Amino acid sequence: MPTIAEQNLALDRLHTRACQCFTLMIWITKFRPVLQPGNEDGYELLTLMSNASIETSLLSFRCLNEFFRKRDGKHRADDVVAEDFYGFVSAGPFLSEEESRAVNKRVMHLTYHEIPLNQIGWQIADWTTRGIPRVVEFLEHLTRTLPATDAEAMKANRTIPHLRILMQQTAELAAHQFSNRAQVAVTGPQETSATAKQDTI
Numbered sequence: 001m002p003t004i005a006e007q008n009l010a011l012d013r014l015h016t017r018a019c020q021c022f023t024l025m026i027w028i029t030k031f032r033p034v035l036q037p038g039n040e041d042g043y044e045l046l047t048l049m050s051n052a053s054i055e056t057s058l059l060s061f062r063c064l065n066e067f068f069r070k071r072d073g074k075h076r077a078d079d080v081v082a083e084d085f086y087g088f089v090s091a092g093p094f095l096s097e098e099e100s101r102a103v104n105k106r107v108m109h110l111t112y113h114e115i116p117l118n119q120i121g122w123q124i125a126d127w128t129t130r131g132i133p134r135v136v137e138f139l140e141h142l143t144r145t146l147p148a149t150d151a152e153a154m155k156a157n158r159t160i161p162h163l164r165i166l167m168q169q170t171a172e173l174a175a176h177q178f179s180n181r182a183q184v185a186v187t188g189p190q191e192t193s194a195t196a197k198q199d200t201i
Helices: 004-020 023-034 040-067 097-108 117-145 151-177
Strands: none
Touching (some): 004 040, 004 117, 023 040, 023 117, 040 097, 117 151
């Protein structure tokens, strides 16, 4: 069984991962609008930062998805799962197996076909509506279970409204910016050479 110190450290990383799910949204709304490519080197730098924000969001959702899996024979002894904490009962992962594999393929493998950025943005917005409420549910469990003066309970109380604001902002961004709402699969249509250079974020 993990020690209290180990659990607290794991909860700190959970807060970080939950916030990192919004990296793409924050890049699009806060940083990208005020940056100009200027030249080819500037365009390459923006592309680098765009890709980093996409992959940070994707990996963070993948991490949270594993956190909510029920512990089984596939877990390693030091893997952290939600059901390790104070009697929390997890509903299981919020991503399908196909979605989970697709994240691995996009981030961990080089492929010949990339997915258009606006499609990935809509995918992340869709995962936000599925994954972040699960984090809020878990944090609310901590606030009900732990003493009000416990450091983790107080941190949960601070994080919950922050996550709700970010969820609302992501929903508004998706409604206004990401046009390809019908296709939300990471494994969707292949990107053509005509769209490959579009700076959509």
